[in-house]
Amino acid sequence: MEQAEIGLIGLGVMGSNLSLNIAEKGNRIAVFNRTPEATRQFYAHAGDLQKQIIPCETLEEFVAAIRPPRPIIIMIKAGDPVDQQMELLRPYLSAGDIMIDAGNANFRDTMRRFDHLKDSGLTFIGMGVSGGEEGARHGPSIMVGGKEESWKRVENVLTSISAKFNGDPCVAWLGENGAGHFVKTIHNGIEYADMQMIAEIYGILRDGLGMSAAEIGEVFDKWNNGRLNSYLIEISATVLKAADPISGKPMVDLIVDAAGQKGTGKWSVIEAQNMGVAATAIEAAVAGRILSSQKSEREAAEKIFGLPKIADLPSDKAAFINDLENALLAGKIGAYAQGFAVMAAASAEYKWNLPMPTIARIWRAGCIIRSQFLDEITSAFTKDPDVANLIVTPAFAQMVKDTDGALRRVVSFAALSGLPAPALASALSYFDAYRRARGTANLIQAQRDFFGAHGFDRIDGVDKHHGPWGSGLGEFA
Numbered sequence: 001m002e003q004a005e006i007g008l009i010g011l012g013v014m015g016s017n018l019s020l021n022i023a024e025k026g027n028r029i030a031v032f033n034r035t036p037e038a039t040r041q042f043y044a045h046a047g048d049l050q051k052q053i054i055p056c057e058t059l060e061e062f063v064a065a066i067r068p069p070r071p072i073i074i075m076i077k078a079g080d081p082v083d084q085q086m087e088l089l090r091p092y093l094s095a096g097d098i099m100i101d102a103g104n105a106n107f108r109d110t111m112r113r114f115d116h117l118k119d120s121g122l123t124f125i126g127m128g129v130s131g132g133e134e135g136a137r138h139g140p141s142i143m144v145g146g147k148e149e150s151w152k153r154v155e156n157v158l159t160s161i162s163a164k165f166n167g168d169p170c171v172a173w174l175g176e177n178g179a180g181h182f183v184k185t186i187h188n189g190i191e192y193a194d195m196q197m198i199a200e201i202y203g204i205l206r207d208g209l210g211m212s213a214a215e216i217g218e219v220f221d222k223w224n225n226g227r228l229n230s231y232l233i234e235i236s237a238t239v240l241k242a243a244d245p246i247s248g249k250p251m252v253d254l255i256v257d258a259a260g261q262k263g264t265g266k267w268s269v270i271e272a273q274n275m276g277v278a279a280t281a282i283e284a285a286v287a288g289r290i291l292s293s294q295k296s297e298r299e300a301a302e303k304i305f306g307l308p309k310i311a312d313l314p315s316d317k318a319a320f321i322n323d324l325e326n327a328l329l330a331g332k333i334g335a336y337a338q339g340f341a342v343m344a345a346a347s348a349e350y351k352w353n354l355p356m357p358t359i360a361r362i363w364r365a366g367c368i369i370r371s372q373f374l375d376e377i378t379s380a381f382t383k384d385p386d387v388a389n390l391i392v393t394p395a396f397a398q399m400v401k402d403t404d405g406a407l408r409r410v411v412s413f414a415a416l417s418g419l420p421a422p423a424l425a426s427a428l429s430y431f432d433a434y435r436r437a438r439g440t441a442n443l444i445q446a447q448r449d450f451f452g453a454h455g456f457d458r459i460d461g462v463d464k465h466h467g468p469w470g471s472g473l474g475e476f477a
């Protein structure tokens with residue numbers, strides 16, 4: 001029997017869809033699942049694609065079915081199960097075989113797995129996959145980290161199954177070891193911020209302007225034809241217009257306002273902090289989800305404090321809705337600028353040489369944050385790949401100049417009305433701090449020197465100094 005080009009372990013939601021995608025694109029694939037019944041079910045429902053699939057019930061049979069050097073995608077629950085699966089697989093593998101962890105791994109685990117396999121003759125790829133179930137089936141965005149020669153072995157298959165933006169495949173090798181999983185983590189961090197900002201704008205339209213879910217859905221639909229065109233705005237519009245089949249009420253109004261999270265947003269924030277990069281909008285989004293989950297505490301607090309009166313609305317409602325659209329764009333620019341700044345810092349720290357234009361390029365389709373906007377980011381980074389911050393590229397600087405007034409008016413309205421808009425407000429504060437040459441940290445430096453003798457630099461360039469605080473330190477203490 002003809003051997004498979006690739007193997008896949010883990011026929012859950014993602015693994016089964018990815019396998020069908022791989023088979024559909026003309027690649028022969030061997031599949032295995034810990035519980036054999038899932039393999040049987042998967043194969044039974046594969047229809048015409050069965051001829052491209054080799055279902056296996058033992059690891060020995062599975063490995064033998066793949067053409068060496070064997071690329072094996074492991075698409076199972078992240079964390080310890082991946083280590084366990086890798087150890088079970090190892091005895092059957094030969095030099096040159098490639099284990100590919102395609103789950104949502106913490107990039108630190110990916111780095112560790114690389115080190116673990118370093119002198120074994122086996123290689124490892126840490127591969128971020130975005131796009132959910134639908135993306136896995138019809139074209140995800142794929143972020144690959146590992147040895148370039150391992151990538152060469154899988155490049156054709158991965159290119160065939162990836163999403164395409166105007167024919168351009170949304171897959172790329174991004175660097176050694178943990179690069180792919182790191183970029184996927186930051187993708188998810190940006191996704192958190194994007195979703196939070198959309199929810200904040202929804203809150204202002206619902207509670208500030210008193211609009212119904214369906215009316216807000218119409219607004220989002222309109223925005224989806226403009227500069228905010230994106231998958232997240234599109235699905236938000238669809239969700240807002242959907243009715244509950246049981247009560248006939250807007251579905252979204254019946255959903256408990258407590259958001260779940262699996263950890264990638266938190267990892268983005270932790271890594272941003274580790275790297276010393278301000279990622280305030282992503283931090284606000286993670287904090288927003290945490291606060292959302294404290295439902296009973298919020299209910300108790302509302303009983304104590306009540307809710308403030310909604311501020312007077314500008315007389316021109318249409319103009320204010322236009323402000324909301326621009327505010328969302330301005331906030332989004334801040335969040336993406338922060339995410340790319342975290343990746344630039346990590347790239348330097350881990351010597352990945354992450355290609356920023358390529359990252360923006362492979363996020364344009366297939367993934368959850370896919371949008372027209374990412375095409376503009378691709379252009380900006382292509383023209384200026386080493387720029388310090390996205391917001392100072394000419395195209396984005398102009399966009400910020402065009403929209404920051406709207407963000408200011410929207411954040412002010414939200415603050416005066418007691419409507420939480422933490423991610424939008426953080427993006428605004430980030431911009432205001434970033435573009436102000438003379439800030440206020442001179443006072444912080446003075447305080448640090450006063451209580452901790454940390455010293456400070458002087459604006460006249462004279463060497464490190466202490467202040468005349470009368471604390472016994474004194475000038476030149």
Ligand code: NDP
Pocket residue numbers: 009010011012013014015033034035038075076077078080081082084085102103104105129130131132133
């Ligand atoms: P599912 O819950 O649908 O499937 C889990 C799979 O993991 C099953 O095949 C299960 O096998 C297997 N598994 C669990 N524990 C072990 C173990 N100890 N040893 C071997 N196999 C094990 O998960 P998903 O398909 O949704 O997710 C898979 C990975 O993809 C995760 O890392 C997830 O974070 C990531 N991901 C998910 C996305 C999504 O939208 N769902 C999007 C992008 C990434 P069994 O049938 O035997 O239980």
